Amino acid sequence: MFNEETRLEQPIRWAMVGGGRGSEIGYAHRSGASRDNNFKLVAGAFDIDADRCRDFGTSLGVDPERCYADYKTLFEAEAKRDDGIQAVSIATPNGTHYAISKAAIEAGLHVICEKPVTFTVVEAQDLKRLATENNRVFGVMYGYTGFPMIHQAREMISRGDIGEVRVINMQFAHGFHNTEVEKNSPGAKWRMNPEVSGPSYILGDVGSHVYYLAGLMTGLEVEKLCCTRQSFIKSRAPLEDNAHVMMNFTNGAVGTLWASGVNAGSMHQQKIRIIGEKASIEWWDERPNQLSYEVQGEPVRILERGMGYLYQDEPGVGHNRIGGGHAEGFFESWANLYSRFAIVMKATDEGDQKTIDNTWYPDIDAGIDGVRLIERCVESADDDAKWVKF
Template sequence: MFNEERRFEQPIRWAMVGGGRGSQIGYSHRSAAQRDNLFQLVAGAFDLDAQRCKEFGTNVGVSEDRCYSNYQEMFTKESQREDGIQAVSIATPNSTHYEICKAALEANIHVICEKPITFTTEQAEELKALSIEKNRVLGVMYGYTGFPMVQQAREMVKRGDLGDIRVVNMTFAHGFHNIEHEKNDPGLKWRVSPEVSGPTYVLGDVGTHAFYLCELITGLEVKRLSCMRQSFIESRAPLEDNAHVMMEFESGAVGTLWASAVNAGAMHQQKIRIVGEKASIEWWDEHPNQLKYEVQGEAPRVLDRGMGYLYNDVDGVASNRIGGGHAEGYFESWANLYHRFALAFQAADNDDQEALANLWYPDVNAGIEGVRLCEKCVESTDQNAAWVDYK
């Protein structure tokens, strides 16, 4: 079971950039960060409007004098305080991630950033080098990877329960943007605007989630890929609202990724199926407490979170917050990740590089590969779905 007694001498002093009034993702960050009393929200640049920022910040318990009109002011003034912030979460549109991450790292502040962390791998690699230089952690919010059954799947692959991996089928194909909703939805409008969203829409927005599940669970490395992108809502071009990717991995395994916002009638449809020489597993984020396990020649079975037959000696699997049979969900997954980020921040602050190296969390490398995926898919599409080398 989850260790609720883990404590620091003082909670990590934490701030947010973005995520203000009406932000669903901002609420997700705050709920996750404060679940285990390892973080305390003490400052924020929650809104571009200074008055709205102060109103919102004070309403969620932040002192008025620590509600800042912009992130530059916050980083400067907080760095001058003895009780200044130690970490910041970035929940702003994509085009701002690079500059805010860079400014935070230069101010010696740990970072948790929404993805994509940058528009280019060159920028992402620059942030990685800076984080190493400053001995600061740069984490990426791949929020679905905190589910215990994802960690169970990872451990099953690692222990050879499936045999050699042959096929990976990745899907994140919802239907919520099947028509031009952005006409009346500012929150969607920026996601389909290249200058703010970057070179992709659904590949960066949802496809990277499914791709990181593959990376995390299987450890496979992509050798080359081929991508087709479509803009079924024509006004979204050149950004895609549907994409199909074929992949070849270095091991000889193959994979497919379907990312879509126009899968009419579907909720998330975020699924990953991993086919090995002996067995297959399948996980679906709409039913996150179960993992399908199908061994050739045996009756299919469904593994349930919290049960004694799982690999409960693995820290990630042992993050169950309540016994089996009870539903755990999205907020528990996010809280598990924030718990891991806190441990990573502590290890870096103590310069415990061994502990940091042995702790899994979605790190800057996960962010780099998400950016690389988008870049390579655009490159392939621009060459009529040609196969392109991944690295």
């Protein structure tokens, strides 16, 4: 079970940029960060409109004087305070991530950023350089990676339970954008604007999630890929709302990734199936407390979160916030990640290298890899699905 007594002596003073009123992701950040009292929301630039920012921030209990009109003012003003912020989460549209993250690191802050962290690999690598030079933690919000059964799968593969990995099938294919919803949805509209979203819509928005899960579970790296992408809602071009990617991995394994927003009738369909030489495992985010374990020639086994037969010595497996049989979900996953972010931020500030080395979290390298996926897929798709080096 997750040990609720394991927390920081003093919560990290924390702010948000973006994530204002009506933001589903903003609420997820605040819920995850506040769950274990490791972070305390004390400031923010929640909205580009100063009045809306102040009205929303005060409704959350933030001092109105610490609800700022923009992120630059936030960082400058907080740096002058003895009780100024120590970390910031960035939940703004994609095109702003690089500038805000860069300013935050230069202001001496730890950063948790939505993905994709930047438009280009060069920009993402620059953020890594800055974070390293300034000894700051840079976390990337791959929010599904806090589910315990993801870490059970990772441990099973590491211990050889399925044998050498041969095939990885990845998909995140929902149906909520099968019509031109962006006409009436501001949240969808910016995602389908290349000036704000970047060179990709659906691959960056959802495909990168399941791609990161594949790397986390297997430890494998992509050698080369080819991609086709489509804009079934024609007004979205040049951004895709559907994409298929084929991948070759460095160990000889192969994989496919289907990312879609036009899978009519589907809720999420984020699934990952990893096929080894003697068994397969499969995880589905709509049933996140179960992991299917299928050994050739034997009945299918459904492994349940919170049970003693799992690899409890792996910390991620044991992060159960309620006993097995009860449904844990999305907010618990985010809380598990924020718990890890807090641990490594404190360790970084105290020079505790052992804790840093022993604490997994989705870091800037995860962000760089996700941006690289988008770049290579766009390169391949725009060159008639040519195979490209990863």
